Amino acid sequence: MEFKDIATVSGKPGLYKILKPSRSGVILESLDDKKGKLVVGAAQRVSLLSEISIYTLTEEGATPLKEVLVKIEEEFGGDTGLEGADKDEYQAFMKHILPEFDADRVYASDVKKLISWYHIIRRECPEVLEASSEKNASDKDKPEEDKPDENKS
Incomplete structure (x- = not known):
C-alpha cells in the first residue's frame, strides 16, 4: 500500500484504504481489525493523507x-x-x-x-x-x- 491510498472521512474515526471508485462515490476499507467496507458518497468529505x-x-x-x-x-x-x-x-x-x-x-x-x-x-x-x-x-x-x-x- 502507498501513502496516497490512505484516506480519512470527515466525521468518522480512523483511517481507510481506498479500494475503488463506484458510481455513487468511493469504496473504502477501514484500517482496523474489523476491515469493514464503506461506500462514501459525494456528500461526505474524504481526504487523502497525501494531500x-x-x-x-x-x-x-x-x-x-x-x-x-x-x-x-x-x-x-x-x-x-x-x-x-x-x-x-x-x-x-x-x-x-x-x-x-x-x-x-x-x-x-x-x-x-x-x-x-x-x-x-x-x-x-x-x-x-x-x-x-x-x-x-x-x-x-x-x-x-x-x-x-x-x-x-
Whole structure:
C-alpha cells in the first residue's frame, strides 16, 4: 500500500484504504481489525493523507503529513509515550518533531489525531513509513552529484 491510498472521512474515526471508485462515490476499507467496507458518497468529505499538511511558520506555510509521520517513526519507532497526555505535552511533542509548526493553528486535538493516525499506519501498513525511511536514508547515503536535482526542468 502507498501513502496516497490512505484516506480519512470527515466525521468518522480512523483511517481507510481506498479500494475503488463506484458510481455513487468511493469504496473504502477501514484500517482496523474489523476491515469493514464503506461506500462514501459525494456528500461526505474524504481526504487523502497525501494531500494533508501541517501548518508551519516557514515560507512554504505547511509541511506534508507524510514527512511528519516519517520523522515520528525515525525519532520514536512506535513509542511516542503520549497515552493520556495533556495539551501541553502534545504541543511539546509537536515542537520536538516539527519545531517550525504554527502553534496558533495546530491544536492539541490535531496532534492527538496525528498520533492516532501514526499508530494505525504503523500497525496496519508499516511499509508506508519504512519505504519512506529507507528512501530518505538511501538519498542521504548518495554522493551529492548522484542525487536528482529537483530544480532542473
